[in-house]
Amino acid sequence: MSQPQALYRLQKIDTELDARRARLREINALLEGNAELRAARSTVEQLKDELSPREASVKSMTLENQSVASQLAELSTRLYDGTVSNPKELQDIENKIDELKRHRGQLETKLLEEMMAVEELQASLAEASSELEAVEAAWSGDRAALRDEQRRIKTEGRALKTERETALAAVDEDNRVLYDELRSQRQGLAVALLKGDTCSGCRIDQTANVVIDVRRGKEIVTCTSCGRILVSP
Numbered sequence: 001m002s003q004p005q006a007l008y009r010l011q012k013i014d015t016e017l018d019a020r021r022a023r024l025r026e027i028n029a030l031l032e033g034n035a036e037l038r039a040a041r042s043t044v045e046q047l048k049d050e051l052s053p054r055e056a057s058v059k060s061m062t063l064e065n066q067s068v069a070s071q072l073a074e075l076s077t078r079l080y081d082g083t084v085s086n087p088k089e090l091q092d093i094e095n096k097i098d099e100l101k102r103h104r105g106q107l108e109t110k111l112l113e114e115m116m117a118v119e120e121l122q123a124s125l126a127e128a129s130s131e132l133e134a135v136e137a138a139w140s141g142d143r144a145a146l147r148d149e150q151r152r153i154k155t156e157g158r159a160l161k162t163e164r165e166t167a168l169a170a171v172d173e174d175n176r177v178l179y180d181e182l183r184s185q186r187q188g189l190a191v192a193l194l195k196g197d198t199c200s201g202c203r204i205d206q207t208a209n210v211v212i213d214v215r216r217g218k219e220i221v222t223c224t225s226c227g228r229i230l231v232s233p
């Protein structure tokens with residue numbers, strides 16, 4: 001095999017390997033973070049944080065309401081069961097009853113508002129939780145597919161690396177150095193096909209002499225513009 005063809009074979013393998021490395025990086029990024037899933041989880045957490053103090057407040061207001069009701073019952077009994085006959089004391093009891101009834105009225109209004117807010121939040125939480133479940137289910141399917149792809153690419157990558165060893169062995173030392181330099185300077189593409197008179201790496205037309213030399217395929221010819229090694233298909 002001529003040196004240009006040996007380099008071209010090496011380039012094709014490296015291009016395949018580069019594509020797999022890029023896809024593996026993408027897959028790793030996807031497996032690490034899923035924005036949709038994070039957003040769905042955060043909505044559920046936020047609603048839970050809002051809901052729990054309000055549920056606690058409904059509970060404590062309900063208890064207070066019961067306590068007020070029993071105080072009222074006790075005072076009404078004292079007012080009418082004849083145990084208190086002092087008019088001043090009876091008046092005090094009546095005043096206390098009025099005060100407690102006002103308090104109960106305010107308490108019931110607040111409790112009703114709070115219970116409505118809790119119901120709304122509970123409905124939102126139920127909705128957000130089922131949304132989260134759906135996203136999680138979809139994501140676990142996606143993740144399994146990504147893991148499969150990851151395994152497949154790694155297997156293909158190992159086979160390509162073996163092929164690369166063979167291809168590299170056919171390239172002379174000087175040409176390896178040139179190839180590596182061009183790979184690092186030219187976005188991974190050291191060897192470009194000559195299509196007609198044009199370098200496919202930089203789309204610049206080549207001189208007639210360059211075209212003839214490339215087509216002959218005996219020696220290394222580089223593009224007059226980008227410096228890539230040119231080969232004829």
Ligand SMILES: [Zn+2]
Nearest residue numbers: 199202223226
């Ligand atoms: Zn070029």
